Amino acid sequence: MSTPKIKAAVEDMVNPYLEENGFELVDIEYVKEGSNWFLRVFVDKDGGIDIDDCGRISEFLSEKLDANDPIPTAYFLEVSSPGAERPLKKAEDVAKAVGKDVFVTTYEPVNGLKEFEGRLLSFAGEELVIEIGKKTYTVPYGKVASARLAIIF
Numbered sequence: 001m002s003t004p005k006i007k008a009a010v011e012d013m014v015n016p017y018l019e020e021n022g023f024e025l026v027d028i029e030y031v032k033e034g035s036n037w038f039l040r041v042f043v044d045k046d047g048g049i050d051i052d053d054c055g056r057i058s059e060f061l062s063e064k065l066d067a068n069d070p071i072p073t074a075y076f077l078e079v080s081s082p083g084a085e086r087p088l089k090k091a092e093d094v095a096k097a098v099g100k101d102v103f104v105t106t107y108e109p110v111n112g113l114k115e116f117e118g119r120l121l122s123f124a125g126e127e128l129v130i131e132i133g134k135k136t137y138t139v140p141y142g143k144v145a146s147a148r149l150a151i152i153f
Helices: 003-020 051-068 091-096
Strands: 024-033 036-044 076-080 101-110 113-123 127-132 135-140 144-149
Touching: 003 024, 003 036, 003 051, 036 051, 051 076, 091 113, 101 127, 101 135, 113 135
Parallel strands: 036 076
Antiparallel strands: 024 036, 101 113, 101 144, 113 127, 127 135
């Protein structure tokens, strides 16, 4: 099974449990590091998640994976918080980040830049408005390669 199909199968297995228990699926990674494969599931909820939450989700998902067996090779399952620099994968994630510090990269330069780190002032679905210092930049959402929350000192 290909990596996208594995990720989709895992998402189908875990999403009902997450939604039922007030969690949000942030991301799924299925990657090879060295000789080992890792299935990483990043989960969050309002107020953040703790180690007990991760343990319960891991236990549930482990049982589902054992029963359905979508991954043909040995792997390590990790369930965790996305961390302070949470990725903003979907438009709704970006919308929730308005008023927070973000780090955004683009596929091609916008106003001569491909990286923007500053305060997200607004997002109306088509454009991100980011304040960096005393300047404001408008970044078309279609040109965003990646976005995450940022810790700016």
